[in-house]
Amino acid sequence: MTTEWRITGDYVEACNCEVACQCVWLEPPDDDVCTVSLVWNIEDGQYGDTDLTGRKVAMLAYTEEGVMFAPDTEWYVALLIDDEADDDQRAALEEIYFGRAGGIWAAVADAHFETTEVTTAPITFSKEDDEISSTVGDxxxxxxxxxAGFNEDIGTVSPHPLAKGMEPKTGKSRTATVSYNDEFAWDVSGNNSYFAEFDLANA
Structure with missing residues (x-):
């Protein structure tokens, strides 16, 4: 039987599309490829008896071409887990984010994950009003x-499956760089960002 889990907190993503990323509307990304980094700050979380509160997770993903959520689009994924996670927490987060524990990632992983790898790194996450900064090691x-748009209100988009209420805020990256290896290496600073509270579970 699948272990019950739930995680809540704040997340941020930054990709190569100009504001705003059209994957939400099942359209091709800019240049027909996607390069994206995402970070989750888990403020409250549980995987069975394993407490995930305070842990952080980052995901790097890229596609070669096509609509990101089209059935035949393959994702190449690297998962980076907070190096302060103990063995049980790391195992739990791998189960969740690689889709083995059900929930939203199960469908995504089954349909799209072509390759996956995992490592640990120190992760920072800070949020003040509508500004978010995060680092994942080096x-x-x-x-x-x-x-902001009309009336100086921060824009939103919908529907986005990772955001609580499926409506994240729109943002723009001042800095958005990735340097993991030759495959996961890009600088998409000055482009799209989404950020929101999240509430994900498998029950």
Whole structure:
């Protein structure tokens, strides 16, 4: 039987699309490829008896071409887990984010994950109003700010499956760099960012 889990907190993503990323509307990304980094700050979390509160997770992903969520689009994925996680926490987070424990990642992994790898790194995450900064060791640097529209209100998009209420805020990255290996290496600073509270579970 699948272990019951739930994680809540804040997350941020930064990709190569100009504001705003059209994957939400099942359209091809800019240049027909996607390069994206995402970080989750788990403020409250549980995987069975394993407490995940305070842990952080980053995911790097890229596609070669096509609509990101089209059935035949393959994702190449690297998962970076907070190096302060103990063995049980790391195992639990791998189960969740590689889709083996059900929930939203199960469908995504089954349909799209072509290759996966996992490692650990120190992860920082700070949020003040509509500005978020995150680092993942010497691999990821993200510094994003909310993108205001009419009436100086921060924009939102919908539907987005990772955001609580499926409606994240729109942002723009000041810095969005990745340097993990030859495959996961890009600088998409000055482009799209989404950020939101999240509430993910498998029950």
């Amino acid at each position: 691999v990821v640097t993200m510094d994003v700010v909310g993108k």
